[in-house]
Amino acid sequence: xxxxxxxxxxxxxxxxxxxxxxxxxxxxxxxxxxxxxxxxxxxxxxxxxxxxxxxxxxxxxxxxxxxxxxxxxxxxxxxxxxxxxxxxxxx
Ligand code: SF4
Ligand code: SF4
Numbered sequence: 367x368x369x370x371x372x373x374x375x376x377x378x379x380x381x382x383x384x385x386x387x388x389x390x391x392x393x394x395x396x397x398x399x400x401x402x403x404x405x406x407x408x409x410x411x412x413x414x415x416x417x418x419x420x421x422x423x424x425x426x427x428x429x430x431x432x433x434x435x436x437x438x439x440x441x442x443x444x445x446x447x448x449x450x451x452x453x454x455x456x457x
Pocket of ligand 2: 386404406407408409421425426428429430431432433
């Protein structure tokens with residue numbers, strides 16, 4: 367089974383508030399944008415209109431990779447509140 371197929375069977379119970387926030391001032395001067403390439407769920411993107419970074423918290427795999435990938439410390443991340451978040455089916 368391919369990794370994308372495994373991810374497709376994971377279930378998510380999404381909270382109404384995000385467990386990930388970004389420091390837009392730091393993102394504004396960031397040229398590398400490692401978060402975009404590092405997130406295995408492809409949740410980070412640059413909004414072409416506002417030129418601000420955005421991250422979709424629904425679908426987060428709770429791997430913590432974005433915390434490490436961002437060399438500017440712009441990511442504030444915590445686990446979703448109890449009962450919310452990802453439910454892995456195939457690890
Ligand atoms: S979150 Fe970090 S890596 Fe991503 S754009 Fe902002 S500063 Fe750059
Ligand atoms: S914790 Fe993992 S899946 Fe969630 S946003 Fe960060 S890199 Fe993406």
